[in-house]
Amino acid sequence: xxxxxxxxxxxxxxxxxxxxxxxxxxxxxxxxxxxxxxxxxxxxxxxxxxxxxxxxxxxxxxxxxxxxxxxxxxxxxxxxxxxxxxxxxxxxxxxxxxxxxxxxxxxxxxxxxxxxxxxxxxxxxxxxxxxxxxxxxxxxxxxxxxxxxxxxxxxxxxxxxxxxxxxxxxxxxxxxxxxxxxxxxxxxxxxxxxxxxxxxxxxxxxxxxx
Numbered sequence: 001x002x003x004x005x006x007x008x009x010x011x012x013x014x015x016x017x018x019x020x021x022x023x024x025x026x027x028x029x030x031x032x033x034x035x036x037x038x039x040x041x042x043x044x045x046x047x048x049x050x051x052x053x054x055x056x057x058x059x060x061x062x063x064x065x066x067x068x069x070x071x072x073x074x075x076x077x078x079x080x081x082x083x084x085x086x087x088x089x090x091x092x093x094x095x096x097x098x099x100x101x102x103x104x105x106x107x108x109x110x111x112x113x114x115x116x117x118x119x120x121x122x123x124x125x126x127x128x129x130x131x132x133x134x135x136x137x138x139x140x141x142x143x144x145x146x147x148x149x150x151x152x153x154x155x156x157x158x159x160x161x162x163x164x165x166x167x168x169x170x171x172x173x174x175x176x177x178x179x180x181x182x183x184x185x186x187x188x189x190x191x192x193x194x195x196x197x198x199x200x201x202x203x204x205x206x207x208x209x210x
Contacts, residue, residue, distance in 0.1 A: 078108035085117060094125035105139075115140035116149040123153075130157040146177055148184075155191070164199035168192055 085100035101118035105111065119133030119140065126132040134157060140150035151174040158167035171192045178184045 074107050078104045078111055078114065081107060082111070082114050082117065085114075085121065089117075089121055089124070094121050097121040098125050105136075110143055112140040112144040112147045112150065115143065116147060116153060119150070119153050130160050133157070148174060148177060151177075155195075159195060159198075162198075162202065164195050164202060168195035168199060171195060 081100050081104035085097045085104060088094075088097035088100060098118060098121040101114050101121055104114040105118060108114065115136045119130075119136035122133040122136060123130045130137075130153065133153065137150055137153045137157060140147050141154065144150070151170055155167045155170035155174065158164075158170060171188050175185065175188045175192065178188065
């Protein structure tokens with residue numbers, strides 16, 4: 001993803017477990033980052049959760065979906081705005097990128113990619129607070145229920161909000177859509193283990209909307 005900053009309100013503690021996240025952005029390997037988790041359970045989701053949410057800029061885990069026929073001029077405008085948003089994200093100008101993606105989804109409201117990228121940029125602009133991208137995440141999924149990046153973002157949002165069982169279910173949904181044995185599949189498998197562990201360690205009501 002385009003950002004390496006930690007989420008707001010996340011306290012760092014002693015870590016022992018490493019989870020490798022590989023982000024591929026625009027065909028360029030952005031980074032391989034190890035995030036470590038605490039011995040204490042239950043815990044507030046650590047930085048890797050939010051990092052996972054914004055780590056996917058697209059190449060291996062983004063889909064292009066237009067649910068309807070748009071006038072050619074509108075699609076061209078939307079595409080240009082989306083490309084400008086991507087350029088700004090690479091430059092870490094997240095608030096400006098968010099503004100460009102908002103223009104893009106106005107030009108083409110059925111572009112799931114731009115909705116997912118809007119959510120990503122809004123979260124990054126807010127210090128990796130995924131709640132800022134909630135509506136855009138849901139719009140992307142409403143357009144394309146199999147959109148990889150939108151599902152990744154939703155699972156990470158659920159983890160951020162400590163809805164661990166719901167997050168594990170979303171990771172499993174995404175797992176069924178990626179190539180077995182791929183780097184994405186390996187990261188998702190690790191995320192499922194993590195979410196299941198957190199869900200078992202936190203005996204509270206869990207689920208979407210809880």
